[in-house]
Amino acid sequence: MVEDKSQTLLKVEEKYFPPQSIVESAWIKDYESLYKESIKDREGFWAKVAEELHWFKKWEKVLEWNYPYAKWFVGAKTNITYNCLDRHVKNGKRNKVAYISIDEDNNERKITYGELLELVNRIANGLKSLGVKKGDRVSIYMPNTIEAVACMLACARIGAIHSVVFAGFSEGALRLRIDDAKAKVVITASYTKRRGKKIDLLATVQRAIDGLEFVEKVVVWDRDKDVLNGESKLFVSLDELIKKSSPHCEPEAMDAEDPLYILYTSGTTGKPKGVLHTTGGYMVGTYYTTKVVFDIKEDDIYWCTADIGWVTGHSYIVYGPLAVGTTSLIVEGAPDYPDPGRWWSYVEKYRVNIFYTAPTAIRMFMKYGEEWPAKYDLSSLRILGSVGEPINPEAWHWYFKNIGREKCVIVDTWWQTETGMHMITTIPSYPTKPGKSGKPFFTIEALVVDKNGNVLPPNTIGNLVIKTPWPSMLRTCWGEPERYEKYWNTIPGYYLTGDLASYDEEGYIMILGRADDVLNVAGHRIGTMEVESALVDYPAVAEAAVIGKPHEIKGESIKAFVILKKGYEPSEKLVEEIKHHVRQVLGPIAVPDEIEFVEKLPKTRSGKIMRRVLKAQELGLPVGDISTLED
Ligand code: ATP
Numbered sequence: 010m011v012e013d014k015s016q017t018l019l020k021v022e023e024k025y026f027p028p029q030s031i032v033e034s035a036w037i038k039d040y041e042s043l044y045k046e047s048i049k050d051r052e053g054f055w056a057k058v059a060e061e062l063h064w065f066k067k068w069e070k071v072l073e074w075n076y077p078y079a080k081w082f083v084g085a086k087t088n089i090t091y092n093c094l095d096r097h098v099k100n101g102k103r104n105k106v107a108y109i110s111i112d113e114d115n116n117e118r119k120i121t122y123g124e125l126l127e128l129v130n131r132i133a134n135g136l137k138s139l140g141v142k143k144g145d146r147v148s149i150y151m152p153n154t155i156e157a158v159a160c161m162l163a164c165a166r167i168g169a170i171h172s173v174v175f176a177g178f179s180e181g182a183l184r185l186r187i188d189d190a191k192a193k194v195v196i197t198a199s200y201t202k203r204r205g206k207k208i209d210l211l212a213t214v215q216r217a218i219d220g221l222e223f224v225e226k227v228v229v230w231d232r233d234k235d236v237l238n239g240e241s242k243l244f245v246s247l248d249e250l251i252k253k254s255s256p257h258c259e260p261e262a263m264d265a266e267d268p269l270y271i272l273y274t275s276g277t278t279g280k281p282k283g284v285l286h287t288t289g290g291y292m293v294g295t296y297y298t299t300k301v302v303f304d305i306k307e308d309d310i311y312w313c314t315a316d317i318g319w320v321t322g323h324s325y326i327v328y329g330p331l332a333v334g335t336t337s338l339i340v341e342g343a344p345d346y347p348d349p350g351r352w353w354s355y356v357e358k359y360r361v362n363i364f365y366t367a368p369t370a371i372r373m374f375m376k377y378g379e380e381w382p383a384k385y386d387l388s389s390l391r392i393l394g395s396v397g398e399p400i401n402p403e404a405w406h407w408y409f410k411n412i413g414r415e416k417c418v419i420v421d422t423w424w425q426t427e428t429g430m431h432m433i434t435t436i437p438s439y440p441t442k443p444g445k446s447g448k449p450f451f452t453i454e455a456l457v458v459d460k461n462g463n464v465l466p467p468n469t470i471g472n473l474v475i476k477t478p479w480p481s482m483l484r485t486c487w488g489e490p491e492r493y494e495k496y497w498n499t500i501p502g503y504y505l506t507g508d509l510a511s512y513d514e515e516g517y518i519m520i521l522g523r524a525d526d527v528l529n530v531a532g533h534r535i536g537t538m539e540v541e542s543a544l545v546d547y548p549a550v551a552e553a554a555v556i557g558k559p560h561e562i563k564g565e566s567i568k569a570f571v572i573l574k575k576g577y578e579p580s581e582k583l584v585e586e587i588k589h590h591v592r593q594v595l596g597p598i599a600v601p602d603e604i605e606f607v608e609k610l611p612k613t614r615s616g617k618i619m620r621r622v623l624k625a626q627e628l629g630l631p632v633g634d635i636s637t638l639e640d
Pocket residue numbers: 274275276277278279280281282320395396397398399400421422423424425426427446506507508520522523615617
């Protein structure tokens with residue numbers, strides 16, 4: 010057996026302190042002491058947060074932990090839509106804008122909290138008229154619009170479980186998800202637009218449900234009033250439902266542990282898991298993280314660029330921001346269409362204060378060049394967020410300089426579909442280190458352990474685990490309880506995240522990649538993120554992905570797939586220069602044996618690099634589940 014040399018190679022020494030003005034006005038000014046307090050009394054901490062929200066009936070017990078099954082706010086009754094809508098309407102915010110929705114043709118629509126409440130109630134009553142009841146599943150295959158949000162909330166209003174499927178998925182992936190959830194109703198739109206092209210969503214739904222007898226109705230948002238004509242047993246017009254239904258609908262009194270939604274993971278590492286989230290704990294966790302991680306104030310304009318089809322959209326476009334009562338942008342279409350200035354023009358026009366996006370988008374904008382954001386006034390920005398993948402230091406600095414103009418705080422939020430809410434990040438009043446996600450959120454104990462559960466010393470690579478339950482954790486995998494239990498039983502005593510990490514002497518956690526993708530070169534465990542960061546750090550390199558290949562002597566050798574920036578041509582000389590650069594940054598052990606220049610990398614629809622696909626292709630092995638592969 011090879012000796013395990015698991016030191017991290019990438020040294021990130023820089024530390025950025027937040028501007029004094031941000032610290033002074035922050036909801037939480039002293040992370041350290043509140044964190045300590047929160048660890049001493051987890052349940053007390055979350056109970057205090059929960060008091061900020063409305064409950065029809067209070068809990069008898071904050072947590073019931075029956076390893077590995079947790080119940081939060083036991084015995085409590087609430088409805089998440091009451092907290093997202095009615096609560097604000099009753100508190101003088103009826104006329105506050107909830108969403109500014111923008112489509113690809115720059116058409117803008119605004120909806121206030123009062124209007125959204127009525128819209129949600131009408132759809133909720135409409136769903137009831139179609140026979141949808143508490144506990145029934147409703148699949149939602151909709152573009153990133155107010156209507157989609159309203160349909161999600163309408164389900165929650167009456168206690169139906171929504172299962173949102175990203176509208177970029179093709180019929181196979183959609184069918185699987187509708188079938189898995191046994192959805193009684195599917196809600197869709199006639200089309201969405203991407204890069205100027207209409208994408209026919211309804212046709213995809215029609216093919217996807219062919220032969221699925223349990224689907225009783227398909228509700229269609231007929232955007233141009235040109236697809237639904239005449240009577241149909243199956244198809245129902247969303248506009249008609251809205252028109253004929255009452256704007257009053259009593260919120261269903263949901264038990265804190267009643268299911269809220271099913272959502273499938275991105276499928277980066279294998280077959281997607283149908284994660285089940287419940288009502289009370291999820292509401293409390295998303296509410297509080299949205300409030301304090303983005304440090305949202307009453308007049309802020311907030312924009313999360315994700316799609317409602319992902320958990321980031323669920324927690325940080327829909328439930329968290331609405332529970333906080335903020336004004337959000339919701340944008341349909343491609344980030345770089347009609348040109349790479351699109352997003353920055355919205356930041357300027359709407360004076361966005363908080364902007365939350367993914368490293369894959371940042372790297373794309375880096376390729377287009379800094380002249381695009383430079384054209385716009387981005388001075389309203391205060392907080393920038395990142396999520397989805399490790400943000401390599403190079404991208405961090407680009408984001409900080411070109412979008413944040415060196416005046417913003419970056420929060421690098423690590424979390425998962427399964428965790429429901431942010432788990433590791435720095436909060437805005439706390440110093441950040443580029444390339445490191447940061448510190449565990451309040452009450453969260455995030456540890457780095459070996460395969461037997463022993464906590465590893467600092468700067469050592471190991472499994473990232475979470476020690477104790479948190480309110481918005483997944484409760485099970487839909488129809489696959491054994492898959493749920495695996496998270497907690499693989500390293501007994503811990504929730505296994507599947508990611509590799511290390512922490513430094515100050516407790517900052519760095520995410521090094523997926524445990525499945527770990528490189529093992531001559532006994533050294535190297536995170537994919539370390540080598541990819543060193544590659545992207547080289548001026549000619551726009552994006553990179555690395556895999557390990559079996560090697561007779563070293564155990565594994567590294568192969569890198571590299572996308573060059575505009576204006577660079579592949580050459581042997583460049584290969585040598587890149588290798589030299591990695592040697593300088595990380596040392597000889599991390600230098601790729603092979604570098605292949607490519608035009609594209611296989612990514613999930615949510616923008617994550619699928620290294621397992623590269624590896625399978627390289628080694629001539631079966632690629633496994635690729636239902637979530639882009640293109
Ligand atoms: P699957 O579980 O099906 O393989 P997935 O893990 O990509 O897919 P998600 O739940 O969408 O599905 O993504 C969560 C993962 O994304 C995390 O486990 C982590 O690998 C990565 N991630 C998210 N945010 C960050 C971040 N800020 N830094 C580093 N990695 C992150």
